[in-house]
Structures are given as structure tokens and as C-alpha cells.
Amino acid sequence: MPSDTTFATLKLFMFEKAANVLKEDQVYLLPARLDPLMKQYGYDSMERMVADAYHGKNLALGRAIVDAMTTHETQFFRDAKFWAELSQNILPTAIAKFSGKRGLRIWSAGCSTGQEAYSLSMLLEERFPQVASKTQIYASDVSEAAVATARQGLYSMHDAARGIDTSRMARHFDRVSTGVRVKETIRSRLRFSVHNLKEPSPFSDMDLVLCRNVLIYFNEIDRRKIVERLTQAACPEGLLVxxxxxxxxxTIKAIFPGCYERRTLQSSAKSGVGAVDVQRATSRKAV
Ligand SMILES: C[S@@+](CC[C@H](N)C(=O)[O-])C[C@H]1O[C@@H](n2cnc3c(N)ncnc32)[C@H](O)[C@@H]1O
Structure with missing residues (x-):
């Protein structure tokens, strides 16, 4: 088992780099996640490797540790209830409000390996093809490795099958030697980038901002700051999901389950009703 010092240094490192709060019971993850990096970077001591990353002695190693210690669990159309809500209520509302101007502008924040953003692109193609052709989906994550995977749009058959039925498989994927690749039409409206939610948002004027299964990794203060930044990235009547x-x-009225309007969030903030008060908002369930 890694020493207490190793875990304590790693906790500081992950907090400083990505605002992620490691829980004590996550110590069991270390061997599986960090042993491969010890081999790759030639360390025989995990404690030294983590200390070097913490002290900025090897930036590539530091990025690799962030990649390894962030949780990337995701799948296509994850949480069927949410996708039904998106299809029946949230997207039609966003389209009625915004698409007249120039299609939709959507941000998937904390997109992991891309499945959420691709699922959105597929759903738009299926249900709202005219809007889809004018829509831009921006998708970002702190993990360079996850974003690199997302950009390629290449998945094993096993990963794709988690969430994709046979008709979607036939419609939206091409077979390749290693598995399947998301078709060009679906990929073409996506832009992936590396972005740390600790930093100010690089995006603005978004009609729809999705941030799902991400806030659970932050402490209350950072959750609050991040919700504020996500809100600011939305256009005045934009939606945050x-x-x-x-x-x-x-106290903050959702227009659909989990879906808030920027103006409601801002007016609640002004009146002090805890607009972006996510203190009680999240269970700490790891995903
Ligand atoms: C469990 S995945 C969620 C993926 C997708 N949103 C979903 O619901 O399926 C959480 C993602 O949040 C990302 N993440 C964690 N800390 C972050 C930060 N500070 N900035 C940006 N992304 C972060 C992780 O790298 C990971 O890919």
C-alpha cells in the first residue's frame, strides 16, 4: 500500500492541479492507476514520483498523473432518463429560444472521452437535422489523454455497445479494424479542447451548457465557483444542465429536472437565495 505521505502529497497535487478532492478510501486506487506510470517514467518509488510531480520536476509526468487520477467513467447516452428529457423538453426549448439566430452553441464541460458530446450530436441529427447542421458543440476536459481519445472518435466495440443500440450503430458509426469510429457528419460539429474548470471559462454565449457527473469531484467552494463560471459562459437566457x-x-427553480436558466441563477444570486449555492447539491457518490 502507498505510504500516508504519498497519498497526502497526491491529494495536494490533485487539488492544486484540478481542484479534485481525493477521498481517503481512494487510496486503494493508487497501485492500479499509478504503477504503470512508475514503469513508464522509470521510478521505483511511488513516493518519489508523486513528490517530483508535486514539485513540478516533470510536467509531462504531472499531466499523466492528472489523467490517471481523474475518473473518466462515461458512456454513450448515459442515464436514459436524462436523454429523454433532453430530447423531449430541453432541446426543443433551446431550439425555440435560440436556434433562429445561428443554430445552437453547446458546451459539454468535463466531457471525458467524448461520448456525451457525440451522443448530443447524434440526437440532434436524428431529431432536429436542420438545427444539427448549424450547431457547434464544444467539449472540454482537464485530461489531455481523455480529450485525445475524444478527438479521434474511435471506440472499441465493447465501449460503443454501452449505450448504442444496433440502429444507432448502423447509422452513426463506421467499422474500423480496432472497433468503430463515429461518422464524419457527427464528428464535424464538435470541437474538443483541454480546459481546466479551475480556470475562467474560454467560452461565452453558449445556449446550452452541460456539466454532468463532474461537480462531485470538487469541494463546496470550488463547486460554487465552477457553477458561476458555467453560468457566465451561457448567453443571457442560456440553459445550464x-x-x-x-x-x-x-430555492432555485429548475425549468426541467437538472436544467436551469442563466437569468434565474443570476437573479437568485442577487437576491441571495443561494443561486449558485451548491453546498447541499451533490452527493459524494463516485461515478
Ligand atoms: C465521470 S466523468 C463525466 C463525463 C461525462 N460528463 C458524463 O457524464 O458521462 C468526469 C470528468 O470530469 C473531468 N474533470 C475532473 N476535474 C476537472 C477539472 N478541474 N476541469 C475539467 N474537467 C475535469 C475528468 O477528467 C472526467 O473526464
């Missing part, structure tokens, strides 16, 4: 375990407290 959070994961099912991340909804904001009852």
Missing part, C-alpha cells in the same frame, strides 16, 4: 446527483437546491 447538471447531472442527476448535482442539481441545485430547491
Amino acid at each position: 447538471l447531472g442527476s446527483t448535482e442539481s441545485l437546491p430547491g
